[in-house]
Amino acid sequence: MMFDYLFSPIKLGQVEVKNRISFQPHLTNFAEHCMPSERHMYYWGERAKGGAGLIITEEMSVHPTDTAYEKLVEAFHPEVIPGFRKITDYVHQFDTKMFCQLNHNGQQCDGSISRLPVWAPSPMPDVLFRETPKEMEPEDIEEVCRYFAKSAVHVREGGFDGVELQFGHSSLARQFLSPLTNFRADEFGGSLENRMRAPLMFIEAVRKAVGKDFTVGIRLCADEMIPGGLDLGQIQEIGGKFEESGLIDFMDLSIATFYNLYLVEGSMHTPLGYTIPLAAGMREKINLPVFCTGRINDPVMAEKVLANGQSDMIGMCRALICDPFLPKKAQEGRLEDIRYCVGDNQGCIGRMGINRSLGCIQNPAVGLEKEWGEGTLKPASVKKKVMVVGGGPAGLWAAKMAGRRGHQVDLFDRNENLGGQVLTAMKGAGRDEFGVIIRNEKDQVDKAGVKVHLQNELTPEQILKDNPDVVVVATGSQPKGHPVGGADGPGVFNVWQVLDAKPELGEKVCLIDYDGHHRATATAERLADMGKTVHIITSSLFIGAELGPTQDLYLTRQRLLQKGVTFTPDIAVMEVGGEAGSKEIKGFNVYSNQWDTWGPFDSVVLAMGQQVDADLYFALKGKVKELYRIGDCVAPRKVDMAIWEGHKTGRSI
Template sequence: MMFPNLFSPLKLGTTEVKNRISFQPHLTNLAIGNLPSERQMYYWGERAKGGAGLIITEELTVHPTDMAYEKLIDVYHAEVIPGFKKITDYVHQYDAKIFAQLNHNGQQGDGSISRLPVWAPSPIPDVLFRETPKAMEPEDIEEVARYFAKSAIHVREGGFDGIELQFGHSSLARQFLSPLTNFRNDEYGGSLENRMRAPLKFIAAVRKAVGNDFTLGIRMCADEMIPGGLDLAQVQEICARFEASGLIDFMDLSIATFYNLYLVEGSMHTPLGYTIPLAAGIRERIKLPVFCTGRINDPVMAEKVLANGQADMIGMCRGLICDPFLPKKAQEGRLEDIRYCIACNQGCIGRIGMNKTLGCVQNPAVGREKEWGEGTLEKASVKKNVTIVGGGPAGMWAAKMAGRRGHKVTLIDRNEGLGGQVVTAMKGTGRDEFGVIIRNEKSQVDKAGVTVKLGAEATTEQLLAEKPDVVIVATGSIPKKHPVGGADGPAIFNVLQVLNGEAELGQNVCLIDYDGHQRATATAEFLANQGKKIDMITSSLFICAELGPTQDLYSSRQRLLQKGVTFTPDIAVMEVGGEAGAKTVKGFNVYSNVWFDWGPYDSIVLVMGQQVEEDLYMSLKGKVPELYRIGDCVAPRKVDMAIWEGHKIGREI
């Protein structure tokens, strides 16, 4: 076997899991009326079907004062039990185990949904939610413990195999444990023994409710990663004391808090396996099974962690959102078929943070497993000759899906390789992992029997002469040619020219950012790394305005500022001018309407929007039996919509 440790069983309390892969807890926003839903059943079931040994649900809220997110499941109501039974029965048919995660978010929430005060150890506002909580009285602590117990009973009656208590990055329990958030001077604050009193009370209440023959563990924050908070040495001691209580069966780990959320949900700017040393540190101190989670997105790394004794269980979250069948593919030695997560955070964390249902840039089936999951793709009743023009993500996905359905598919691209704009985007600083999208799909296009023609320009005349049954145009978009007055002058370049090495920029560069996303920031950092002096001007409130949901806002701004990039927000640029070496920018403050001039610059880089490449589509309208366009040549957007539309049209034609 390629992965002997990864696919060996593990005993967690009274529960034996068939392998060392755990699908980790994360919000889905798929609950309906704060009750478990059919979509969740199919969502978690797909990962069980894909071979994960253990599924841990998203956090389930145990008390009315904890409604940090609108679509949490209220596990303290007995009405959850029938829905839980459907979910656990569905998961169990695939020989997987499923645990429920119970949580109270404490100060890391607000009362706008519950219309109740937020409860916390001390009246300290959370850095993200910023609502001053009520300092819990002793009777409040007792009440939460009772609610944990009541919720645990509902979990057991719902057919779950175990419970995980969230004591990690977002939890009331961690707030009691941490000196950063616990300023109490009663028996629940001060010394470590006192700070552990409330969390131990929660554990004891749950253990008493479910009995000793039911698996119970903790999700623990291994290091808060902020001065004044819990560090690894303190957490090692806390974990040892929890273990000594004899009440728990395993220790799952997370990292950081809302003070540094970019570490909780590390993007592609965060190293792969960045939490492994923390897991190893806890593993050295306790004998209970330890889970390691954090950008372990492939079975090779997972096997190495286990073989080195750094952890006992590998938590995969985004990796299994992206490819639910990663475990089965790994066990069968089909590594080339794994769709590897790129930690772009756009479809998962980015959507959840905006209160949308969970998604994935590379997996349109997320949350739609009943309709689009494994085994739902049917062969086409009528086999057609399908020509797809454009080999970017939209075209590749359309080709793959249509080929799998039995159509005869030809994919044409003018470039010498597939990938479209991804080929350029991956050249931006810290964005090389974005290119994994191409690697993931190229082999699947080949396996689907698609004929690929590269370096070929598809013309209207040629396509009409070949008489295909279906033409799908996926020709993408290009930077706007004249987004502002003077943009056609000398020493003015777009992102494609810069990243492809086609721009003679000079040393002093102004980058005009109307994007607020990686297209602008990764290009600015790319130039700063060359030692160039970069001024960024934006009409938004701040640079990186679109990067908050993906957890790249803080770290991107930090890196840019450390590299000498300067930021000028709130400016609507109306004109660029001057000669090479003396370029100027003219615009006004969008609030004061006061006009300003900037310069001189050696050159200007415009990140001011894209325009469709639709000429081919327009020339074919009414001339072929079936004509479609997908991706950026419909409207310039991000890669998730290109893949979504390619996937959808490939299923439907």
């Protein structure tokens, strides 16, 4: 396919960008002592090497009161300049332009980090941070202007090609603009003109500091998506006024706020390209270049958006975290080699939500580009005969990486298709996109020279007879056979049986959830979609307790409740009793210790944990030259650890 629009150049202010792909701002937690780090340099450099035309950094803090997270780079310190310079010099060698995003998070800050009051337009706590801010006095607003200007000078001296001011979902500027968060009665509140006053002051201060020949843009929330907030029509008017000021060169768009964070960072339950209509609406009213971002993970979709005139630039974030070389592969016509992001959010947004460093379930090299990035894989000095047993994510990655190093690799799986538990997980409601993880790797295994043997369950004797140099056991895990009394009786099934075999369950089904993640909730939703009356019982505080960091909690609970699913939290299930068609659940409240009985149910479905399938490993232990155990057969976990261990093992053999 030809990408006439996607790979055409564009002028953003004084800067010409070689193509229309922008690697969008997002947190990384790579900062060291609030300074830019070497990890930043290699991380952004990998995306430049991969062909992105523009890279916009994660938000940089402009003021001591802006401490939304512990590891934000503090751009107001002049000490950032040498680190900035190293990063921009490294990125520029790949003919990629780089902008720095500056921000003050306002009410969306955490005073426990800074030990300072949180500053905001009005003393209204943020829905997520819940800290009452200080209402900014006029001199505070003027101080933030000075700090924006100071930070912008550091950005220019650090070698960046431009600066983007965050006026979007998480920003002091948006809080001034929005009637949801601005209740002031002075010249900074009330009318639209007054609410725009402080944001315009921020822009004016930056423009004056960096001069007319430096590119300055804003990231604007295109719709707060909540009653009483700013909608597209109002943002079109605001955007028009910003454009009329003559102070900015482009308009990057975001969506929603912390009231509805699941829309800011949409998971696979959010449609691909879900923000395109908003970008198109802004493009109709704005002559400046407009960016569109939001689950555009495919160059074909990106080309259509540009060809339709709905946007001038395509913002890709998770797509380029997952595959930094997506642009280069698309330009070279190698679409089948692209590792497509599935919007699962576990490795990226999920890790940010619990204050870990950035990751990706499908790309173990994220944050480790210096050691594991493109070009770091070396041919094996000694070519070995490698047998990988198990064709799930761990086995696939181990085989692929070992094959790429030049080993003779055979991959065996007992099933008809490669994929392991992913093939079951993708059958949960709304989880079909999860299967792309396996589709992404199948061709890569073949291209690595791996011989695949399906429907082949090897015995220890067969392996020993074949005398391999290396055996990698990736045989996965199985649902626990008897996790609670009566759980092996009639009318009791596990999640796998429900998703794979679709047994006769009857009308009323109880799902016991000790998982708190998609294994339980997506199965419950699938049952509801089948017309079942579903009751979920969990020992956790609430249903879906593990889904918060991935932004799936809100919509998952919404869908389950809309489909009539009943929730009972705080219950430790101790026994499953009764006969098929009349099952009872016995347990006690984990806080009151009060016992109770639930039922009758036609059947019971268990999401009560997995157990390792490691018999082959222990049968081979001490009998082969080099033996590895990876993935769920070490300990049942999520897909990110299976892929991590497969990657690490495959490149170390």
